[in-house]
Amino acid sequence: MEILLAVIVGVLYAAGVYMLLRRSIVKFIIGIIFMSNATNLLVFLSAGLVQGSPAFVNDTTVDTAHLADPTPQALVLTAIVIGLGMVVFILALKYKYFEITGTDDLDQLKQTDTHP
């Protein structure tokens, strides 16, 4: 199953890059979301897949080897939240940008001045 998941990571990255290269800003934002999902999955996958054994412990737990590795999970969790914050901010930025310039075309962003 790891191989299939690795393919998924590749597909997500490819879709992300493809969307980043579009001129439409909305597509660009979707590209960012894909990239962030792909990266999360990559980090998660690199820890190895463990089925049905989340890292839950109590005072009777002795053997922890079969449990899922908690460190990558903690990292990915942080990444998801930060990614959310970023996407929301970009969306707000995009909203304002469109309100002022009236365009969705990134090529129009060449100038620093707003269009009259």
Added chain:
Amino acid sequence: MITLILLIFSLAFVLFLLPRKLKGYQAIFISFLLLAVFGWLAGKIKLVSAGSTESEAVDWLPQLGLNIGFLLDGLSLSFALLVSGIGVLVFLYAHSYMKSYEGTTKFFFYLLLFSGSMLGLVLSSNLIQLFVFWEFTTILSFFLISFFHEKEESRKAAFQSLVITFVGGLAMLAGILLLGSQVGSYELNDWIAGAGTIKQSKLYLPGLLLILGGVFTKSAQFPFHFWLPGAMQAPAPVSAYLHSATMVKAGVFLLMRLSPVLGGTPEWTSIVPMIGVLTMLIGSYFAITQTDLKAILAYTTINALGVLVLLLGINTAPSVKAAVLFLFIHAFYKASLFMVAGFIEKKTGTRDLNRLGGLMKSFPITFVITLLALLSMAGLPPMLGFLGKELIYEAKVQSPGFASLIFIFGFISNVFMFAVAMRILFKVFFGKPVNSFSVPINKKFFFVFGPGLLILLSLILGLSPNLLGKEIIEPAATVVFAQKVNVELALWHGFNLVLLLSAITVVVGSVLSYVLIKNRSVEEKWDRLNKRLFPVNLPHVFTRLIESFVTLSKRKTQFLQHGYHRYYILTVVVFTAALLWLQLILTRGWDFTLSLTLQPFYISGLLLVIVIATVYTTITSSRTRAIISMGVVGYGIALLFLYYSAVDLAITQILSETLIVVMFVLILQRLPFFAQLSRKSSKLRDLAIALVFGGAMTVVSLMAINVNFSSPISEFFMANSYKKAFGENVVNVILVDFRALDTMGEVTVLVIAAMGVAALFKSKTLKK
């Protein structure tokens, strides 16, 4: 000596604090300061001529072997005497000359700083320190040439000289570093002691060439000579000081300084004299047809610098002796000629030879001074110049190598110089007076004092040359030649070959100058011929070079900074993908223990859904569908997390995905529909790039699974999660306990993002 340099530098700043009443006399104050320096140095003559030296050193960066060091020996003493002595006269002259201009304080500030830097340069015993002072003089020369900065030519000339000497200076620094690495030190003493090592090392030739780059640019040698005539845009005191007597001699000084270290090799005795001869010829040849008085002087200066370099390149005892003597001769007559030229320009409002004439009656004193200075330049008795010319002829006759060629060229150059001298004399002072005086100047004492004193010295020393010879020339020549050089000077050498040569020079030169003076059309025709013979105008070449460089960098910037967002991203992605693949291919050695399996089938099905949703998002032309299928991808990933024991991730992913979709939908109604912006070809190109990048990431993630570092952190978390933090869910405990500060940072990021969003939505749009 350190205190001396520091004193000069700090007093330069004091100039700005002088009360208004004293401002008019600042040049006089500086002259006294320099006179004191000169006196102090003169007091050391006895000591140095007895063969001892004086040195001072202070630690600067001892870790790098850099010390601030000063050395007073025969060579540095003679240069320092020139710098301070001529400095005194130039400042006195400038006192009168600069009166009518604005911004004199700035001018004297630069000029005084220059004196200090030049003294520092010649007294340095550490080569890095020498370089620092060298660059100081370059920068100050820039400011001084551009003193009349309202004129475009001044700015151009200043820029030109700055760039040329600066590039040369950098080459010199590189050379110093190269050769310094051979002896492990930048101290002059170590270099002289390690001369053998340096000469034998492989880096000798590159090092020598680089240092010569500095020497030749600073001392206006061919093909860099053209900046010097340009620098004539500077006020006359600057020309007299920097561009005749001192700064342009810095290169010559360095040649002399390093002659014991680098000199005497076949490379040295072939490259250095060759450039010297070329420069000498070019200087004298082009001096003849110039009509601007200062330009003539500039070209004759180039000639003199060529002669000096040639003599040092020959590198025999007589040639070194002649070089040191000629250094003084040239400084004396050229500084005074420049001062006279400035005076004449002030008085008549022109420097054009063809508009001048018959000034003898109006300025008898100036006439006498110029006459004697030109005699010295032409190499006629009884001036010191005669002595110099005799010595130079002697050195050339005795030079090893291609002596006969040097000799013939030297003869030609001397004939030209003689003709130039006569031409100036007759054009300016004889003939019918052609102009009315534009600016009456009453106080002219200081205008003639400096040149007068220098010429008087030149005359006295010409008559009894040993006043200079034993005490100053001999110690200096001894330092340069690194062996005892005996200097016995006499005006009269008896009848010999050299005297005969001088006589022939005079005869041929007289004929040439007679033709030129009598018939103005000859001069014009010659000038035209020159322009046809030498069609390359070096200053223009330089300007075009700089312009094309600017255009090139502009184009390069436009190429790299095109302003298209997606091409920036494209560049980044393509390079990242290329590097990733390169590293993957280099590493190889991936051992796949994993087997491809579709079990369990519901996960395979989920993955299929994710892929379909992903692809659909990228190709749909509807915004709503794109966002919904994007949400499907996110939820699918959440399910994956859930299945593979990451409960918290699944929850977070679902929450955040929901929020994103909601946000999108909220904003979507305000956003435009997707427009078909890209052409098919660019879509295909982007697709290819995306697939290459995605492929790389797939392989990377496969390899990442196989990389298993030991996981002590996780073990620690697992072992202590319940015991110390009283939490069963290890992931949660990590976030809120073990790494609570990181979570705090994360929360801060979210708060900032939320504030940003609020600000963006609340602020009123300024619609135009």
